[in-house]
Amino acid sequence: MRITPPLPIELQARSFTLAEQRAAGLPDHRAWNSDLRIASRGIRVPWGREQDLVHTARLLTSISDGAVCCRETAAMLWGCPLPWDAQHDFLVHLTRTDGTFRPQRRGVRGHRMVLVESDLSSIEGIPVTTPARTWLDLAGVLPFEDLVAAADHFICSQTRSFGHNRIPLCSADDLKTQIDRHTGARGIRKARAALELAQVGADSVPETRLRLAIGRAFLPEPVLSYVVCDPFGRELAWPDLAFPDFKVAVNYDGGHHLSAAQKEHDIRREALLAANGWISVVITVEQVRERGYDGVVRRIREALVRGGWAPRG
Numbered sequence: 001m002r003i004t005p006p007l008p009i010e011l012q013a014r015s016f017t018l019a020e021q022r023a024a025g026l027p028d029h030r031a032w033n034s035d036l037r038i039a040s041r042g043i044r045v046p047w048g049r050e051q052d053l054v055h056t057a058r059l060l061t062s063i064s065d066g067a068v069c070c071r072e073t074a075a076m077l078w079g080c081p082l083p084w085d086a087q088h089d090f091l092v093h094l095t096r097t098d099g100t101f102r103p104q105r106r107g108v109r110g111h112r113m114v115l116v117e118s119d120l121s122s123i124e125g126i127p128v129t130t131p132a133r134t135w136l137d138l139a140g141v142l143p144f145e146d147l148v149a150a151a152d153h154f155i156c157s158q159t160r161s162f163g164h165n166r167i168p169l170c171s172a173d174d175l176k177t178q179i180d181r182h183t184g185a186r187g188i189r190k191a192r193a194a195l196e197l198a199q200v201g202a203d204s205v206p207e208t209r210l211r212l213a214i215g216r217a218f219l220p221e222p223v224l225s226y227v228v229c230d231p232f233g234r235e236l237a238w239p240d241l242a243f244p245d246f247k248v249a250v251n252y253d254g255g256h257h258l259s260a261a262q263k264e265h266d267i268r269r270e271a272l273l274a275a276n277g278w279i280s281v282v283i284t285v286e287q288v289r290e291r292g293y294d295g296v297v298r299r300i301r302e303a304l305v306r307g308g309w310a311p312r313g
Contacts, residue, residue: 005030007046014052015045015059041105053077056107057092058126064103066096068120068127070111071141074134077123078169080153081205083146097127113137132174139187139194147190149208151175151198158201158225172198201225206252207240210283213293214241219301220309222250228278236272239280246307247278250300254285279303 008024018031021044030036036044043059053076061067069077072086073093091109095102097120102110119133129137131154138150155175158166172195179191197215201224202208214222226242227235228249239249253266266282273280281303283296305311 007035012046014055015043017043017059017063043107053092054124054126057128058124060092060094060105060108061127064094064105064108066098067094067103068097068115068129069093070095070113070129070134071137074128075138075150077126077128078131078134078154080131080134080138080150081146082150083143086142095129130174131169132178135170135175136178136182136185136191139191140185141187144190144194145209145212146205147187147194148197148212149202149205151194152200152202152208155198155200156202158203166203168200172200199224203240204252204254206254206285206288209293210250210252210297211241213297214300216294217297217301218311219297219304220245228273228276230272230276236276237269237278243304243307243309246304246309248281248300248303248307249273249278250281250283250303252283252285279307 005026007026007030011020011024018028021031022028031044036046043063053073057069057073057077061069069092071093072082072089075082076087089109090107092107093109093111095111095113095115097115099112099114102112104110115129115133119129121128121130128134135147135150135154139147142150151172154169155172156166157168175191175195175198179188179195182188185191197212199211202211207224211222211224220243222241222243224241226239226244228237228239228242230236237249240252241250242248243250251266251269270280270282281300283299287296301311
């Protein structure tokens with residue numbers, strides 16, 4: 001009777017290659033044991049173990065000669081927000097640097113793409129398309145507003161006196177260069193229109209969608225990354241969207257605002273804004289679910305009118 005040796009600790013919670021198995025001192029037949037599943041050619045995964053995308057991408061690119069993560073996989077590695085279905089696509093999108101053929105193996109969606117040196121980058125040692133090239137490739141698969149949100153993510157830059165700062169992954173000019181270089185690419189018209197609406201400073205998809213809804217309603221254009229100060233120049237609040245001419249501040253409160261500490265912070269923020277003559281509009285995730293972004297924009301319109309804005313017509 002053949003005895004099945006247990007997996008060493010370093011292989012118990014992750015996928016591994018057959019070469020790693022041999023290096024750990026396990027015989028070749030161990031790869032065919034029932035406690036392992038074949039994730040892809042030459043790769044095994046212990047049953048019931050969720051796999052981290054970074055680890056999976058590193059493993060697949062390491063055993064696929066010339067492979068580069070692209071499209072949705074590259075976007076997720078860059079931290080780009082994607083629609084729910086794209087985030088839960090368990091296939092890893094790969095292409096080859098020479099564009100000769102599509103990588104083919106289980107667990108991979110291969111693409112044939114022509115990449116130049118300036119299209120290539122790396123994340124934690126994983127070969128990946130650059131943020132700008134990744135965004136262009138997303139133009140062929142993402143809905144329009146999600147593509148605008150992706151552009152906002154890649155070009156976002158923020159410097160605040162609190163919390164974390166954001167360093168842009170690329171510039172709007174980098175995105176435009178990709179558009180100019182690939183005039184016949186799939187989704188290129190969508191990319192051009194999306195880039196026109198992208199703005200530096202949007203910190204989340206809801207902020208982007210809210211800003212786009214404000215534009216559809218023909219309201220004044222909001223200012224991003226605006227700091228509300230008191231008469232002495234002390235910083236009071238950092239609204240998601242601001243209309244300084246009418247002293248209207250708009251904040252989108254997602255699920256994290258349900259904590260007691262965050263609620264207390266929000267109450268202080270609202271009091272400071274009111275004490276300094278600002279009208280505050282708080283949009284919640286529940287309101288968006290009930291009315292949609294176009295519906296909640298009516299509250300912003302009412303606040304702008306109270307602040308002195310006069311709609312034309």
